[in-house]
Amino acid sequence: MLGQYDKSDYNIEKVISKIDLAIEHAQRIDTNQEELWPKNSGSQVYRLVVKLLGRDQNR
Numbered sequence: 001m002l003g004q005y006d007k008s009d010y011n012i013e014k015v016i017s018k019i020d021l022a023i024e025h026a027q028r029i030d031t032n033q034e035e036l037w038p039k040n041s042g043s044q045v046y047r048l049v050v051k052l053l054g055r056d057q058n059r
Contacts, residue, residue, distance in 0.1 A: 019053075023050060026044075029042065
C-alpha cells in the first residue's frame with residue numbers, strides 16, 4: 001500500500017538527510033547552470049536551497 005500525506009505527521013529529518021544528494025542530482029540534470037532559466041522542463045530551485053544553506057560559490 002502506498003504511503004499517505006499527513007501534514008500533522010511530517011518528518012523533516014527524512015528530507016534534511018537527503019538535501020545534499022538532491023542538490024547533487026539537480027546540478028547534474030541542470031545542463032545550463034550559467035543560464036538564468038532552464039532550457040528543459042523543470043526548475044532550478046536547488047539554486048535557492050544552495051544559497052539558503054550558505055554554499056553559494058557566486059555570492
